[in-house]
Amino acid sequence: MSQSQDHDAEFAALHTEIKHLYHQQSLEQPAAELDEAILAKARTAHHVVAKQRGAHPSLWRRNAWLFSTAASVMLVAGLFILSPSLQQQVGLNIEQGLPVPVGGTEQIDDQQAMSQSSADISLNAASEQAIAVEGMSMRAAPEQQEKPVSASHHEAVIDHTPADKMPMRDALTQAESVRQAQAAKQVADADAAQQKAAALPVRQQDKELKHMKQQFERNPKGDIELDTAELALARLQALLADNKLKQAEGYMITMEQRFPELLSPAHPLYKQYQKIKAQLTSQ
Amino acid sequence: MPQTASDEQLMLDYQAGSSKAFEVLYRKHKGPLYRYFVRQLHDQQLAEDLYQETWGKVIKAASQYQVSAKFTTWLYKIAHNLLIDHVRVVKPLDSVSPLDKEQDMDTLAANNLCAPEVQLEQQQQLNIIKTCIAKLPPVQKEAFLLNIEMGMTAAMISDIANVTLEATKSRIRYAYQSIKQCISNQLPETRA
Numbered sequence: 001m002s003q004s005q006d007h008d009a010e011f012a013a014l015h016t017e018i019k020h021l022y023h024q025q026s027l028e029q030p031a032a033e034l035d036e037a038i039l040a041k042a043r044t045a046h047h048v049v050a051k052q053r054g055a056h057p058s059l060w061r062r063n064a065w066l067f068s069t070a071a072s073v074m075l076v077a078g079l080f081i082l083s084p085s086l087q088q089q090v091g092l093n094i095e096q097g098l099p100v101p102v103g104g105t106e107q108i109d110d111q112q113a114m115s116q117s118s119a120d121i122s123l124n125a126a127s128e129q130a131i132a133v134e135g136m137s138m139r140a141a142p143e144q145q146e147k148p149v150s151a152s153h154h155e156a157v158i159d160h161t162p163a164d165k166m167p168m169r170d171a172l173t174q175a176e177s178v179r180q181a182q183a184a185k186q187v188a189d190a191d192a193a194q195q196k197a198a199a200l201p202v203r204q205q206d207k208e209l210k211h212m213k214q215q216f217e218r219n220p221k222g223d224i225e226l227d228t229a230e231l232a233l234a235r236l237q238a239l240l241a242d243n244k245l246k247q248a249e250g251y252m253i254t255m256e257q258r259f260p261e262l263l264s265p266a267h268p269l270y271k272q273y274q275k276i277k278a279q280l281t282s283q
Numbered sequence: 284m285p286q287t288a289s290d291e292q293l294m295l296d297y298q299a300g301s302s303k304a305f306e307v308l309y310r311k312h313k314g315p316l317y318r319y320f321v322r323q324l325h326d327q328q329l330a331e332d333l334y335q336e337t338w339g340k341v342i343k344a345a346s347q348y349q350v351s352a353k354f355t356t357w358l359y360k361i362a363h364n365l366l367i368d369h370v371r372v373v374k375p376l377d378s379v380s381p382l383d384k385e386q387d388m389d390t391l392a393a394n395n396l397c398a399p400e401v402q403l404e405q406q407q408q409l410n411i412i413k414t415c416i417a418k419l420p421p422v423q424k425e426a427f428l429l430n431i432e433m434g435m436t437a438a439m440i441s442d443i444a445n446v447t448l449e450a451t452k453s454r455i456r457y458a459y460q461s462i463k464q465c466i467s468n469q470l471p472e473t474r475a
Contacts, residue, residue, distance in 0.1 A: 011459065014459050022412060025409035027314055029317060030317045039302075045345065
């Protein structure tokens with residue numbers, strides 16, 4: 001035991017002595033060129049270069065997710081706009097969702113329809129009526145959207161009565177009175193048209209309907225004026241008189257959806273509507 | 284770069300893209316590794332080639348580096364394997380002839396002419412130790428160099444050289460004893 005300890009002590013002394021001598025000598029070092037070559041290789045190693053490049057990625061790489069999302073949205077939106085059949089499949093109508101500009105595309109369409117009807121008087125009445133039916137259903141949405149807005153405006157006028165709100169309230173009241181006057185005029189026009197339609201023979205009724213439509217189309221607020229229960233009833237009568245039963249049935253369904261107040265016995269046109277309905281269902 | 288960073292951390296930093304970390308690591312290990320080859324091969328060009336190749340392998344493997352052992356163990360395992368591949372297959376290290384005795388004596392004699400007595404004796408000792416190391420059998424020389432240059436334990440050396448711990452301990456012990464014996468033999472000769 002003590003012998004091995006002696007050996008260890010001897011070896012430790014030897015180790016220290018040799019180590020001391022060894023480190024006293026000048027120790028060889030690699031040449032500076034060799035150092036530089038190795039360090040240059042280390043700096044150009046692929047993983048170092050990749051990391052250095054990765055520290056400053058391009059704008060496209062940094063916002064890849066954002067750009068890809070935007071591109072996808074644009075692609076889908078573009079497809080929907082370009083493909084009406086796709087809109088129908090999904091059950092969307094982009095035009096319905098968009099706000100209708102005054103004097104915008106609708107007006108251009110109306111003007112085109114007007115010029116078309118003036119150019120060709122002998123145009124098929126049924127096709128025009130079909131357009132009219134479509135037009136009513138298409139134009140129903142903006143007014144439906146408008147209604148709550150006007151109602152809220154009306155409530156705003158009632159609720160807010162401070163002095164600073166007064167000019168706004170006056171303007172709104174004025175606008176409302178203009179609107180009511182227009183509505184009264186529409187009702188009167190519709191009544192007149194209805195009476196004319198009932199009195200004239202079938203062919204004359206068609207011509208009258210065209211004339212009425214042209215009259216309404218000339219009106220700058222044609223979109224709204226066309227969309228009344230009275231006019232719709234007149235059109236329904238005209239379809240019935242023209243014996244376009246299928247179209248009349250479709251139009252009647254649309255009317256009920258658009259003007260549910262016609263089903264109320266309190267409505268002035270209720271009896272007239274029920275009479276036409278009975279006439280239509282019996283045939 | 285903090286000076287206290289371990290070799291393993293430096294290697295991981297280099298893996299993460301810091302070439303500065305590699306530079307620190309290189310400057311720390313370049314001398315011992317260079318001497319590891321130079322002292323065993325006696326062929327400067329081959330030693331430099333293998334030295335460069337070792338670092339090349341370190342650089343190449345850096346992207347896959349994982350801290351599973353000490354960096355020095357990993358580094359010298361690469362060096363050891365290269366040494367085995369390039370030298371022992373072609374020419375067994377045992378057959379490497381030591382430096383010419385007369386040549387050494389000529390060098391010492393030349394030094395004697397231009398140096399004071401104390402310096403001369405020290406220089407003689409240093410040259411003798413170099414000669415004595417060169418005379419060691421290759422396996423002992425490798426164990427000795429790893430121990431004296433890097434302060435590696437017998438366990439670490441046995442891991443690098445892929446031999447048993449006992450064999451490594453014996454190699455280290457014999458290496459030191461042989462050098463001591465060699466110095467004792469050489470000094471009276473030079474003084475004579």
